[in-house]
Amino acid sequence: MIGLDHAHSSYRRAAVIYNPYAGRLARRAHLLQRSIELLRQQGTQATLVPTTGPGTAGLLAKREIENGADLIVIAGGDGTINEVLNGMVHSPVPLAILPAGTANVLAHELNMKHGLLHAAGSIASLEPCRISLGVIRAADYERYFLSMAGIGLDAQIVYDLNLDLKAAAGKLAYYVGGMAQLLRPIPQFDVTVSGKLHRCGFALISNVRNYGGDLEIARGASLLRDDFELVLFEGSGSVGYLRYLLGVALKRVERLRGCTVLRATSATCEAASDPAVYTQIDGELACRLPVTIEVEPKALTLLVPSAYLARETGDGRRR
Numbered sequence: 001m002i003g004l005d006h007a008h009s010s011y012r013r014a015a016v017i018y019n020p021y022a023g024r025l026a027r028r029a030h031l032l033q034r035s036i037e038l039l040r041q042q043g044t045q046a047t048l049v050p051t052t053g054p055g056t057a058g059l060l061a062k063r064e065i066e067n068g069a070d071l072i073v074i075a076g077g078d079g080t081i082n083e084v085l086n087g088m089v090h091s092p093v094p095l096a097i098l099p100a101g102t103a104n105v106l107a108h109e110l111n112m113k114h115g116l117l118h119a120a121g122s123i124a125s126l127e128p129c130r131i132s133l134g135v136i137r138a139a140d141y142e143r144y145f146l147s148m149a150g151i152g153l154d155a156q157i158v159y160d161l162n163l164d165l166k167a168a169a170g171k172l173a174y175y176v177g178g179m180a181q182l183l184r185p186i187p188q189f190d191v192t193v194s195g196k197l198h199r200c201g202f203a204l205i206s207n208v209r210n211y212g213g214d215l216e217i218a219r220g221a222s223l224l225r226d227d228f229e230l231v232l233f234e235g236s237g238s239v240g241y242l243r244y245l246l247g248v249a250l251k252r253v254e255r256l257r258g259c260t261v262l263r264a265t266s267a268t269c270e271a272a273s274d275p276a277v278y279t280q281i282d283g284e285l286a287c288r289l290p291v292t293i294e295v296e297p298k299a300l301t302l303l304v305p306s307a308y309l310a311r312e313t314g315d316g317r318r319r
Contacts, residue, residue: 009042009124011071015064016098017057017084018075020050025075025100032075035098035120042124044071051080058087065093073123075100075116078147082282085133085300086144094128094301105147105283109208109223110308126303132226133299134207136279138287145281146207146300148218149293151269153186153202153233153241155278158285186236187274189289193230193264199272202233202241205293212283215248220261223304224312226297227265234258266294 016039018025018032025032032048039046049064051057061072061084074084075098088095098116099107112119134145150158186201204211205228206218218229233244235258247256254261270290271277279286 009039009044011044011094011123013069014039014044014046014071014073014096015049015061015069016046016073016075017049017051017060017064017080018100019057019080022076022080022100031100031116034117035075038117038120039073039123042121044123046073051083055083057083058085060084061087065091069093071096071123073098073120078105078282079284081106082143082145082284085146089133089144089296089299092301094303096123096126096303105208105210105212108210109147110304111311112305122305123303125306127306127309128301129224129304129309130298131223131300131302132207133296134205134228134281134293135296136281136286136291136293138289138291141287141291143281143286144296144299146223146302147282148204148206148208148211149286150280151191151203151205151289151291152189152200152277153238154204155280155285156187158280158283159278184238186238186241187277188236188272189277190270190272191230191232192268192270193262193266198232198260199234200232201235202244203269204231205229205267206231211248216251217248217253218261219251219253220263222312223302224309227263227295228267228293230260230262230264230267232260232262234260266292268292 036046049060057080071094072088073096074081081097097106098119099112100116134149136143136149188199188201191198191200191203204217206221207223209216209219209221211217217231221229231253244256247253253259277289279291
């Protein structure tokens with residue numbers, strides 16, 4: 001039995017939210033039906049709930065909770081997870097993931113590497129953990145995020161991303177987008193943390209170590225903490241960011257000249273000159289600067305593997 005661990009679920013009714021037009025799921029619809037069967041074998045009656053358009057997943061999650069669902073399951077990637085959690089903030093109903101997206105930062109962070117069916121078969125053994133979220137606010141914008149917010153360079157890559165290439169090539173589209181930035185100057189912005197101003201070309205404000213599935217940038221971050229790790233990169237010359245990339249790959253971020261690593265519960269960000277400095281959250285384009293980013297304490301219940309809890313609590317990161 002694929003992924004089934006013979007545990008009996010304490011959840012009575014689950015809603016499995018998915019995007020029917022997502023490439024991977026559209027091509028492998030049988031996996032969703034198989035996932036439903038695995039959930040039922042654990043004692044949870046599960047219903048497939050397709051999204052009906054961009055931005056509808058959060059409304060669907062809220063509706064399903066109001067109609068009696070005691071578990072929300074997302075079959076998708078970080079963008080779909082972000083949509084759903086924005087409909088669940090401060091709800092006691094837990095959230096579980098079935099990784100099926102492009103980057104799956106959260107799945108990598110939780111070490112859920114064995115795919116959608118294994119995750120579905122293991123839901124009964126996952127542990128509920130109340131975690132803090134981030135929230136980004138601008139004049140006419142407010143959105144919560146689970147994994148990270150990026151400002152400057154990586155958000156510009158998301159802004160310029162070729163969506164057709166993303167659908168066809170997945171994560172490769174982001175690397176192509178990154179290479180396209182090499183000959184361009186990086187717009188500068190100011191990040192203020194605890195009253196101190198830092199000028200940057202790229203800032204990562206993160207609850208997770210993993211970045212894009214392949215790299216670790218915020219190496220001290222944890223979903224179990226009630227603050228962010230901020231990693232701030234100086235410089236307007238894009239070629240200089242190749243040195244930063246090498247340092248990240250070698251896991252030497254803290255030692256890089258021009259890189260500052262901080263911990264905080266809030267930060268403000270303002271463009272230094274060019275007003276078109278963008279932000280991204282959980283891999284999706286958010287808004288322009290200026291913004292404030294803050295911690296929203298204990299705002300979501302997330303189902304996580306016991307091995308993840310053991311890893312995070314064993315090295316003193318949990319508070």
